[in-house]
Amino acid sequence: MAPTFLATSDYSKLSNKEKHKLRKPVVEKMRRDRINNCIEQLKVMLEKEFHQQDPNTKLEKADILEMTVVFLKQQLQLQVSAPLKAHHDGYAQCWRETMTFLSANSKLDMALQHLNHCQETQRAQKDLHVSPVNLQSSQVSVKQEMNTSRAVWRPW
Structure with missing residues (x-):
């Protein structure tokens, strides 16, 4: 009508x-x-x-709408995954820097402990005139302390 x-x-x-x-x-x-x-x-x-999908076809309205939905889903997925990847990369970098810092400080602390312990041992030898047998046993205990203090703390 x-x-x-x-x-x-x-x-x-x-x-x-x-x-x-x-x-x-x-x-x-x-x-x-x-x-x-x-x-x-x-x-x-x-x-x-x-x-890109099919260059020679005549697109119907339904095809255009379907392909638009697929395209938008892909774009949204990329937008969601990009910040997640950036977060993961930042976290990994922070973790590496932390481990480097802790390892360097642990080595420095161990070296200082070792030097302090050696100085104390030398003072004790001078003050007490330690016999060679006692000196060897104290050196063994120093080595054992060094081995136990060398372990770097790891959270896992």
């Missing part, structure tokens, strides 16, 4: 139901035009993506 044009005086005499019947086809056509316009804009914006 094609819309008919009425004079304004005739239109005002119509009931609400009759007015609705006259407006409905016009409103429906405007809605379809908006949908078609948006689908055409999607097609133009994502034309490069569509040609």
